[in-house]
Amino acid sequence: MRETNEPLLRTRALSAYYGKVQALAQVELEVHPASVVTVIGPNGAGKSTLLNAIMGLRRTTGAVVYGGKDMGRIPAEQRLAHGLCLVTEGRDLFGTMSVRDNLELGFYSRRREGRERMRAELARVFALFPRLGERERQLAHTLSGGERQMLVLGRALMARPRLLMLDEPSLGLAPLVVREVFASIVQLRREGVAILLVEQNARAALEVADYGYVLEMGAVRTQGPAGQLAGDRRIVESYLGAGSGAAPLRPLIDAPATPDARGMQQPELRAA
Numbered sequence: 001m002r003e004t005n006e007p008l009l010r011t012r013a014l015s016a017y018y019g020k021v022q023a024l025a026q027v028e029l030e031v032h033p034a035s036v037v038t039v040i041g042p043n044g045a046g047k048s049t050l051l052n053a054i055m056g057l058r059r060t061t062g063a064v065v066y067g068g069k070d071m072g073r074i075p076a077e078q079r080l081a082h083g084l085c086l087v088t089e090g091r092d093l094f095g096t097m098s099v100r101d102n103l104e105l106g107f108y109s110r111r112r113e114g115r116e117r118m119r120a121e122l123a124r125v126f127a128l129f130p131r132l133g134e135r136e137r138q139l140a141h142t143l144s145g146g147e148r149q150m151l152v153l154g155r156a157l158m159a160r161p162r163l164l165m166l167d168e169p170s171l172g173l174a175p176l177v178v179r180e181v182f183a184s185i186v187q188l189r190r191e192g193v194a195i196l197l198v199e200q201n202a203r204a205a206l207e208v209a210d211y212g213y214v215l216e217m218g219a220v221r222t223q224g225p226a227g228q229l230a231g232d233r234r235i236v237e238s239y240l241g242a243g244s245g246a247a248p249l250r251p252l253i254d255a256p257a258t259p260d261a262r263g264m265q266q267p268e269l270r271a272a
């Protein structure tokens with residue numbers, strides 16, 4: 001990937017309303033290629049609205065600039081074709097279809113690239129989530145919560161996003177499964193994918209992120225390198241007070257990529 005200081009995504013004075021209620025107020029945020037940026041904040045702060053606005057699913061004022069291009073009039077489906085992808089909770093899977101069929105649906109926007117390419121993408125997803133490979137033929141509705149979360153992530157990866165936006169990927173998952181999901185986020189960054197992560201589990205989010213924003217009542221209250229935010233007394237008291245009880249994620253972040261996953265990387269996706 002080409003070295004660049006240009007952000008992959010930038011929002012400028014992004015505001016959104018539900019009727020007369022302002023849910024986002026002049027939000028300015030940047031995500032650089034191959035980085036993890038997290039947005040934390042209390043319930044109702046506007047985090048999901050922010051992701052929906054970036055994806056083009058909400059009417060906004062201000063601008064969303066992605067890959068140097070103003071996305072203003074570009075509808076959500078076309079934003080997906082540009083490599084922008086939003087993953088919400090794992091409930092919108094096709095329950096009566098197999099894991100493999102759900103994954104293949106993720107390739108739909110790239111179907112012209114052919115079956116060979118699709119098989120290569122499937123192999124890449126199975127390398128990242130071996131559990132999905134083991135359950136390839138299982139129906140999606142019979143998966144556990146954590147496996148479903150892996151499947152929605154895997155399906156998103158089939159479209160080969162450049163920017164993956166994740167809305168609460170740890171919601172309702174046991175600590176060990178949260179670790180697995182966050183490990184996959186770290187792995188994706190190594191492969192060059194940029195990630196915008198909205199999380200209630202602020203502690204885990206700040207551990208894997210490079211940079212963080214704290215959103216309160218629709219506005220960016222504070223921002224900074226993730227390590228700095230994690231050491232900020234006010235943030236610790238407001239968002240990190242109750243220990244999650246989970247094992248620290250740091251060893252997982254510093255660990256080298258697995259040989260399997262390295263083998264699956266495409267040259268153009270390598271982190272700079």
Ligand code: ATP
Binds near residue numbers: 018041042044047048
């Ligand atoms: P949570 O962490 O609880 O999911 P959030 O930070 O993601 O919250 P949003 O879901 O973006 O917050 O909501 C921001 C504000 O907008 C809230 O006050 C919410 O009640 C309001 N809101 C969200 N969706 C709608 C809607 N469809 N109609 C009206 N108000 C809405």
